[in-house]
Amino acid sequence: MAQAEADTAAGTRLRPADAALHHEVGLFLYHEAAVLDAHEYDEWLALFTPDIDYRMPTRYNRLAREQGQATASEGDLAHFEDDLAGLRERVDRIRSGFAWAEAPPSRTRHLVTNVRVWHGTDDSLEVESHFLLYRTRIEVDVEVLAGARHDTLVPGGPHGWLIRRRYILLDQTTTVNLSVML
Amino acid sequence: MAQAEADTAAGTRLRPADAALHHEVGLFLYHEAAVLDAHEYDEWLALFTPDIDYRMPTRYNRLAREQGQATASEGDLAHFEDDLAGLRERVDRIRSGFAWAEAPPSRTRHLVTNVRVWHGTDDSLEVESHFLLYRTRIEVDVEVLAGARHDTLVPGGPHGWLIRRRYILLDQTTTVNLSVML
Amino acid sequence: MAQAEADTAAGTRLRPADAALHHEVGLFLYHEAAVLDAHEYDEWLALFTPDIDYRMPTRYNRLAREQGQATASEGDLAHFEDDLAGLRERVDRIRSGFAWAEAPPSRTRHLVTNVRVWHGTDDSLEVESHFLLYRTRIEVDVEVLAGARHDTLVPGGPHGWLIRRRYILLDQTTTVNLSVML
Amino acid sequence: MAPREALSTVLDGELVGHDGLVDRRVLCDEDLYRRELESVFERSWLFLAHESQIPNAGDFFATTMADDPVLVVRQKDGSVAAMLNSCRHRGMRVCRADVGNAKAFTCTFHGWTYDASGQLVNVPKYDEGYHGELDKSKWGLVRVPRVESYKGLIFGTWDEDAPTFVDYLGEEMCWYLDSLVDRREGGTEVIGGVHRWVIDCNWKLGAEGFIGDMYHSEMTHASVGLGALPDKGWQYGAPRGHGTGFFIDGLEYWNGAYGDEVVRYYEEIAPEITNRLGAAAADLVSACAHGGVFPNFAYLTGAAMTIRVWQPRGVDRMEVFSWVLVDRAAPPEIKEASRRGMTRAFSASGTLEQDDGENWSEIQRVMRGSVARKHPINYQMGFGHERDDVPGLPGTVGYVNGDLPGRGFYRYWAELMRQGPLKRANGDGSG
Amino acid sequence: MAPREALSTVLDGELVGHDGLVDRRVLCDEDLYRRELESVFERSWLFLAHESQIPNAGDFFATTMADDPVLVVRQKDGSVAAMLNSCRHRGMRVCRADVGNAKAFTCTFHGWTYDASGQLVNVPKYDEGYHGELDKSKWGLVRVPRVESYKGLIFGTWDEDAPTFVDYLGEEMCWYLDSLVDRREGGTEVIGGVHRWVIDCNWKLGAEGFIGDMYHSEMTHASVGLGALPDKGWQYGAPRGHGTGFFIDGLEYWNGAYGDEVVRYYEEIAPEITNRLGAAAADLVSACAHGGVFPNFAYLTGAAMTIRVWQPRGVDRMEVFSWVLVDRAAPPEIKEASRRGMTRAFSASGTLEQDDGENWSEIQRVMRGSVARKHPINYQMGFGHERDDVPGLPGTVGYVNGDLPGRGFYRYWAELMRQGPLKRANGDGSG
């Protein structure tokens, strides 16, 4: 099994969270999606821990026997590999008024589904979800991206949880301009 | 913040509903989606209050400093702006056998996600959700529309709730033929 | 009402499951989606009963007065109509290393939404859900399929439930190569 | 079309016959489409915007002339300028907003800046990079050379030698168009916003439909319960391809569509219309009139009004820009009734609109192969029954259900296609 | 292909060489595609439907001839009529259902109504609008001028001067095709429904594949564990491009694919086949035979049977229409086994089908650039080793793994391309 798939499936060996916690985490992710789609970036940044590790590796078409290498490992190229300063830089950029790729802004819609939650080794939660990112801009252009996210949440913040790690497994190998956050 | 975004985010200052109510409202919205996708229009109309306010404003690409006007205000053009008579007229039309744009009918699939519920000022509920409307018809044509809905529900009806207001924030500025309901 | 729609709406005359059961079934379907998207086919096959009836009928554009025949009945052509041996044969094929349509494999993402659960006549559950199957492969190709699923679950297996019947109502009449499972 | 059949051979043939038959290739042939962009659209007056959309200096509306992006901008002196929305440096779109207010347009690629009139006012590195040698006065945005406003409707043309817009309309069509824009003192204004949607069909299906096709109404719009439509009415076709058609004596028909209040409104304004335009115009307005200005401007007048443009987006796709038009002097509740009524009937979700689109897009789709497109379509209705003696109506007219304007539309289109593109200096730096 | 290289230059060249090489542009050149719609498809017999799909008067099936929409309708007198699914007025598709039963077809645009034979029977406003002058007898739906049924298979052609279908097949191919449709008393019928799916490749990849390519089976279908296929067998290619290929002595091979019951069924019917068609036919049917009628009809016969059409949808896309065929006299459980078996193997989800599609679509994709398409593909297998002395088999045949039918397919295709489009009166109102 590929590193990436192993990674996203890791949670399955952990203790599942109960229904209440699933509900709570769902609302948290929906809140995140809402602020992102409303371009409320301060709200969004406030959902991450200071040591957030936000990453989305590149993926490849590989031979059957090399499927284990179909998702890039650490140290190889990623689409995103940001710490908090990096995310803030992206946000500042968009709000600078000079980020032409987002002026006028994309109208995005994050659909978050298949949310599953496990207890981590400490008081953290391991969360898997599927997403579809619908995006339209300027004319009739529509792009639809999809994939899975594996988030690690820790207690904190006004919404009860903060994201400490986000691992995004985008389904595409070749992408379009990634001027939006996932 | 634009009027429309303010509108859809309004609920965030309200008291969140509990898990049980979220569950109940989710089922209500899924039921609505199911009857709509099955073309059971009487069932669908029965889910609205007599004073339903059903609207979907037009949207625009605007300059960065004019983002507040990116969604049309009341009094400007809307894609939908219907009362119950208006909705019934649409339904009657489709069932007339002469609504050529729906003969043969679209095969639609409403995917409702990111459901969040708050208590309104009275016994109403304020509900936000994201949707993706998948639609295929005749040949291999597929259209995918997406957006957010802000519904106001009040107690009533056989399913426990009725929709008193529906505000749809479609993500497109330029659309296709909108012969289906959202 | 068409046979197919009747079929998928059948559950509505049954006793709805409670929130806890809805939660449990949701997790079960998300687990299924996860193993399918991770190509863990043994895990996937283990989610079905030995007498699984897995089917997806063909659909047609019909005249207004012939909408009842818009979905193929039993005995007509189906896209899928498999028993467990049939599903296993598909899985074995993909893993043979010679299933060229899946070498390199599709990167799929099953988004499962609108999950509703009812108690069946025995200790089974009747489950309706909507799905969107996002699929990308090789280059920049993306295909998006959508539809509804009506599953019958019975108690059993390490995950609490097993699928005894799956009826898939795909929204397309004309499809692409269906080398993936839904 | 046989592959690579020379365009000249096609044009020499009878694309538009004198017998009322029209070759279907005019709707689906890619080469004819590229040619009509130049021969038809570059030579014609094209609708840009309504004056009321851009009341203040710096207000702009981004539209297209055919498929070329154009900015329509209110100038400080109150005039309207239109210019190609494409930087003269490397061609970037200088404004990517649909609508707004701006003092200047700064290109996001290298920063060339144009003022509201399109003049090039700033070039970064002008001294170090260009050594001060670029003649800025020659590198302003390409202006639409002729822009005219007709009672609130702003039109422009790329053809410097075009007749005035009024001459282009012709005296007769002016009178018909006035029943839309000049029926009340104060003229018209548009409701805020634009309905935009795409239909996968050639733009001429929309254009010819609004210019000349009342005939489809009963069948196409059967779902909204119009019942039997009035059986009296006329249609008019102008030499340059414009046209209109209308019922007379159909006032009660509006009760169903928009309610009593619009009927009462019409009854109240009928004397004013008669006074301004004559009794025939009041008749015309009393029931629904469709109409269009060649090539791609369309309107409906009557109790409620809409104006629109069929923007070509390739041979088999168009984008509709549609506005709701109201008399400026109408009371607020009538404006509101118009807004809601036209939105319900004639927007992308419109209960009448949808079925027009279904017909047009299926006509287009049927022509993908090689056989259907060989069979001409029929514009023979009322052929030989034209009259020019109907009291109060200018020009040659025919029975409301007929193809008189449609034949005129295609005849004029064919004439322009034979004339071919504008002769124009190409590639110079003078804009 | 050099841009704008004149089509004539291309056609004069050796698109299909006498050395068994085929120019890849036949699969990817847009101009050649437009020409083949006219020169190949309009001149050939095209499969429309199976008789059993439309048993009752008014039953219709909507299909396409190449990419033109056609309605196939059972008439009151039991005959079958086929007509262009496009209104003669402005071209609207008159029927948008895939299948059904109707007494008449009313166009949704202006309401012209055609009866089941395509006759124009009602025109709204005929008196007021048309002044009774439209000759309705000349404006019926465009009929497919020649429709013939061969043992349940309905074919049609646009070419009025075409040979009869049987002459088009040729005596030899008739015999081979009979192993599909005439192996038992009572003939065949189709299971309800049609599998339809699209593959992004030129239609000829499917067509030539079923006509002549047994060679791919072991490699392409390795995943289903066929193991080594029989090594004895033959293939046949007809002068007009039809062809077939089959193993002999491969009966045990079916055990794996469809189970014991179909093998037993075959053993039971073998004497009947021998009796009807000769021992060679029984041999042929005993193992899987592929085959096709030029240009785009294909079939598989053997223990289970399918028929299909490769509908062109542009130069790089086709839509497959596929049916499961059964002997009418077969017991219900054999029909059911066929239905399930063919669905599993040869539908869009088919375990054999999928991998054919993968190969065909990647062949297409590889030709996007300019270099790969310059290198011809190879049809040299078995070149010069044809025989006409195989007992019981009509015509010139070769070893089952070979390119004999493929060469014939392309040779006949090239001949039609050189001949060019049908000469036909165009644009008259006579349909």
Next chain:
Amino acid sequence: MAPREALSTVLDGELVGHDGLVDRRVLCDEDLYRRELESVFERSWLFLAHESQIPNAGDFFATTMADDPVLVVRQKDGSVAAMLNSCRHRGMRVCRADVGNAKAFTCTFHGWTYDASGQLVNVPKYDEGYHGELDKSKWGLVRVPRVESYKGLIFGTWDEDAPTFVDYLGEEMCWYLDSLVDRREGGTEVIGGVHRWVIDCNWKLGAEGFIGDMYHSEMTHASVGLGALPDKGWQYGAPRGHGTGFFIDGLEYWNGAYGDEVVRYYEEIAPEITNRLGAAAADLVSACAHGGVFPNFAYLTGAAMTIRVWQPRGVDRMEVFSWVLVDRAAPPEIKEASRRGMTRAFSASGTLEQDDGENWSEIQRVMRGSVARKHPINYQMGFGHERDDVPGLPGTVGYVNGDLPGRGFYRYWAELMRQGPLKRANGDGSG
């Protein structure tokens, strides 16, 4: 472009003028695109891969030369072979993985097998089907006839008579390119993986941009707070269309972009660069240099380095393949800083990259109609101010903000377009 205007007429005109104006049709005309695939791409040296991507025998990388699929494979003897990724039998793509290691490539259609050098080594049914008559030595994969490696960069060309890669570059451009690939002992290597994304614009917008457009940086990349860029610098354009541009004296600029450590790294290696390439090269590397090898290879050098190819995917789309390049001798933390920095700035999600793409794609979109494309774009910056006396810099150079390389790029492009396609034996079986 007028429809069907003969290509020759267009080419005789001034697509690329001597006055620094370029006809926009070079970016949007479909026929010119098909011609440039042959006339430009088939005659030029095209980047294939970096040596470090395929270190071991059997390592392969699947790329494209323009839009033709090509496999780049490390041979047992350490050399690199490139071959068309298309089976010689019926054209199937023989390898559908992006990258990997393989001893041989077996076609999934009929099983022809090629070894790592492209030799055809196995043909199923060779005896029974082909009667042993197929000359396998003539049916290997089509080899790219010329492949050369320049300091780690592997290029190939279809033109057997092309000059060597070094001659193609020219002595001057070699020196500039060495500031990318030869600045330290040991040369360079790439970080694992490739960034791939598509932009809906003509490939020349990317290519010319990296070859000659420093001018856009301040405006296009204003969002990342670069502030005022250095005002000193030069650009160079080679006779065969290559080019580069760079600031000098801009070292502090890097602090913001990549942090102190890369600045320190540069200070440390500056003496080595000076020693290897001269002080001018050290200057050049100290700040950001853009550059490109005609037609579609591009790079950035300086504190961090990237190499990329603009793969044409139709006239209005390109796919970018982009790598992060590092000095082999750099310490791990500098390689890591490069990887993260270049990913943040110059991948599909890159904070600089995104805005380049926005400009390019909107330039493309603006040309859909007929008017904008008639107005040439401007490459006049610095025209007539070229110098060849800048100490340390080979060749004719100009001020860093200028169009000197852009003019050279288009002039050479136009020259190749006039020359037309390679004369080449077509259709033979010799590969």
